[in-house]
Amino acid sequence: MDPVTEQPPKVVKTDAEWRAQLSPDEYRVLRQAGTEQAFTGEYTDTKTAGVYSCRACGAELFRSDTKFESHCGWPSFFTPLAGDAVIERADVSLxxxxxxxxxxxCHSHLGHVFEGEGYGTPTDLRYCINSVSLRLEPDA
Incomplete structure (x- = not known):
């Protein structure tokens, strides 16, 4: 899996603007690349049909029909809504x-993507995403 070349964000805000818009937990995850505790997020077990958008800027990211049970403690998807909806970059932290x-x-942190774990998904990828990074817009 090769990380995608980054483009500048379309939504640019100051740190103060992000802090005013987001809750402390949202800010820690979305803007500081934090991670919510496993099995605590509001969308971990959600089965509602709809579109998952970025909680920071509202961009559509994932569809519920690509969400699957990975039992890892965070919502898991096998592909983003569109090829250009997310950016993937190397992370050698920790x-x-x-x-x-x-x-x-907006370049907000969503989570990580893993390959070759044997889940039997069409892409063999697991986009492991923090619930606090998402907002579910249920289908009508």
């Missing part, structure tokens, strides 16, 4: 080699 997933629109 002594690990991972691929970070960010919203392409």
């Amino acid at each position: 002594g690990m080699r991972r691929v970070e997933v960010l919203c392409a629109n």
Whole structure:
């Protein structure tokens, strides 16, 4: 899996503007690349049909029909809504080699993507995304 080349964000705000817009937990995850505690997020077990958007900027990121049960403690998807909806970049923090997933629109941290874990999904990918990074817009 090769990380995608980054483009500048379309939504640009100051740190103060992000802090005013987001709750402390949202800010910690979305703007500081934090991680919510496993099995605590509001969308971990949600089965509602709809579109998952970036909680920071509202960009559409994932569809519910690509969400699957990974039992990892965070919502998991096998593909983004569109090829350009997310950015993937190398993350070597915490002594690990991972691929970070960010919203392409505002560059907010969403989670990480993992490959080859044997879930039997069409892409063999698991986009492991923090619930606090998302907002579900249910289908009508």
